[in-house]
Amino acid sequence: MRRKLAAGNWKMNGGSAELTEIRHLTGVLPDSPPDILICPPATLIDRMRSQIGDAPVALGGQDCHNKKSGAHTGDISAAMLRDAGASYVILGHSERRADHGETDAIVKAKTEAAWAEGLTAIVCVGETETQRDAGQALEVVGAQLADSIPADATVENLVVAYEPVWAIGTGRTPSLEEIAQVHDFMRGALAARFGADAAGGVRLLYGGSVKPGNATEIFAVSNVDGALVGGASLKASDFGAIIAAL
Numbered sequence: 001m002r003r004k005l006a007a008g009n010w011k012m013n014g015g016s017a018e019l020t021e022i023r024h025l026t027g028v029l030p031d032s033p034p035d036i037l038i039c040p041p042a043t044l045i046d047r048m049r050s051q052i053g054d055a056p057v058a059l060g061g062q063d064c065h066n067k068k069s070g071a072h073t074g075d076i077s078a079a080m081l082r083d084a085g086a087s088y089v090i091l092g093h094s095e096r097r098a099d100h101g102e103t104d105a106i107v108k109a110k111t112e113a114a115w116a117e118g119l120t121a122i123v124c125v126g127e128t129e130t131q132r133d134a135g136q137a138l139e140v141v142g143a144q145l146a147d148s149i150p151a152d153a154t155v156e157n158l159v160v161a162y163e164p165v166w167a168i169g170t171g172r173t174p175s176l177e178e179i180a181q182v183h184d185f186m187r188g189a190l191a192a193r194f195g196a197d198a199a200g201g202v203r204l205l206y207g208g209s210v211k212p213g214n215a216t217e218i219f220a221v222s223n224v225d226g227a228l229v230g231g232a233s234l235k236a237s238d239f240g241a242i243i244a245a246l
């Protein structure tokens with residue numbers, strides 16, 4: 001049985017003032033919550049850890065370097081994330097792929113670095129609008145899965161997030177049928193590579209304009225085990241409602 005996961009990606013948003021959202025969130029959690037993860041800017045991980053206290057909320061980074069340390073100004077390593085209190089890291093987000101030229105090979109190397117530090121990697125895949133319009137969504141997602149995920153994936157160290165690029169921050173989402181098609185395809189692709197048992201346990205998240213108003217129907221789609229939420233994770237009331245829908 002796969003545990004559901006609600007993951008919030010704060011992106012480059014939030015400072016000390018926004019830590020109050022964490023206090024609000026821990027106050028509205030359901031009695032038996034799914035797994036909950038927040039990936040704030042790295043500057044907030046440590047202070048967020050203190051705010052969370054005993055509440056069942058994990059923390060993650062939004063990226064890591066593939067090296068453990070060294071002359072890489074501005075970067076952060078998986079070891080540093082772990083040291084700050086993170087247990088997950090988002091890798092290969094489309095904004096990293098677009099803004100920083102991250103290729104599948106780079107995402108794969110970062111995933112290996114994350115695993116070496118015991119972090120669970122949330123590897124993001126997803127097609128652009130042009131690729132979807134050209135009928136290439138499954139081909140693109142299949143290639144990203146094959147080339148971004150290292151060989152030694154397990155149920156514990158890997159989560160995959162399907163995030164169509166055109167749905168991120170736009171208020172647009174694929175149809176439920178399209179979400180089901182991609183998630184079923186991803187489950188099959190993982191099974192072909194890692195075997196049915198491992199693939200059957202890896203959580204698959206949908207990401208792209210998930211809101212309280214559409215969460216319930218998206219979470220009912222086959223093979224959707226939760227969501228990677230951007231904008232709506234910044235407000236405790238919205239993220240809390242999404243968590244409650246899981």
Ligand code: PEP
Nearest residue numbers: 168169207208209230231
């Ligand atoms: C994201 O950036 O991972 C994301 C899904 O963003 P949003 O929910 O704002 O579309």
